[in-house]
Structure formats: structure tokens, C-alpha cells
Amino acid sequence: DAGVTQSPTHLIKTRGQQVTLRCSPKSGHDTVSWYQQALGQGPQFIFQYYEEEERQRGNFPDRFSGHQFPNYSSELNVNALLLGDSALYLCASSSERTKREKLFFGSGTQLSVL
């Protein structure tokens, strides 16, 4: 039973570029949430996808967008990268049908913006 998988594990970009991060949820899960975790900080909620739609959104600008596919996998896109976007991006999956608030996290994508 595969857990939550994220790719790539590490990424280096320069300011102004665009990036796409990918996430496959745990088997049986249908909801994907994305978090940004700066060094030494707690995870900050970006948004949540369910039934291929953005259901909840945190306090992040429109440069952050996402998508969920019919197989429940998800992408996070960040446009016009800023130095401050450097962080660990975590994907978490959960099940709407069962213990929906219990989050299973992937290992994350470490994004460095130079």
C-alpha cells in the first residue's frame, strides 16, 4: 500500500520562473491538501482539492494554483517565483469518507529559488 508520493524531491529555480510539483495520494484517499513549510516554521495551508476542485484556500496569492486529476493525484503550480517561495512543499492526503481530518503527508519537495 503506497503512501503519499511527491516529485521531485528537490528543485532549484531562479526568480521569475515557474514550477510544477506533483503528488499522488495514499491509496483510497480522495482529498489532497498542499502546505508550504519554511525552515523552522509550521506548515502553512495553501489549498485543498476534492472532486477535482479547489475547496479551501489559505492566504496565498494567485501565483499559487493547483489541479486535481480524476485519479485523485494533484499538481501545485507556482508562477513568477520569488526568493521567499523557497521552502519545503508538502502534500497531504485524506479521505472524505472516513477520518477526513487525519492527514498523511508525503516527504515533500524542497524548492530553492535563487
Place this chain on the structure above:
Amino acid sequence: GQQVMQIPQYQHVQEGEDFTTYCNSSTTLSNIQWYKQRPGGHPVFLIQLVKSGEVKKQKRLTFQFGEAKKNSSLHITATQTTDVGTYFCAGGYQKVTFGTGTKLQVIP
């Protein structure tokens, strides 16, 4: 928006000593969850509390949810080096908000 604060921010303890972290929310929570993140790792779910005043135990860990459902605590008895990491509380429905975390260092 909802804010979840934790104290202390850091805690160094001698192995065998007890440890407690406190979590306070600016709003009433429908539930509280606790996660542990090892250095270089990702948050791992520990437990969820739902009822007002609820207390749950997992071996040396005791979790409490406040009567007003706005605060919670995690107590570790007789810490071990394997307890090292950052402990986060988190609450909310759909939009799960994480606390600021308490980083625990255990000195052998």
C-alpha cells in the same frame, strides 16, 4: 483568520525528564490533531481528539483537549532520545491549520 500558537518554541530536556507542550487556538476547534516531525522528515499523525475535555494516552504520551475546545496539551513522560523532533498541534475542518510547533531536544 484562525491562529494556533504553541509554547514553548524550544525545549531541551535531560533524557528521563518529562516534557509538555501547550497549544492555544484563537477560535473554537471542531477537533485537534497532533503531529510529530523528525529532523529532515515530514509531519506524522499521532492522534486526534474531538470531545471537550477528552484525554487520550499512547504509551508515554498523554494528550488533552480543553473544555472550551480552544486549547490542548501533549505530555511526554520520561523522555527518550527517540522523542526528538518538532511537535505540532493542528485543528480545523478541511482547512487544517497547524500550530507554530515545539521543538524538543533530548540530551542523553
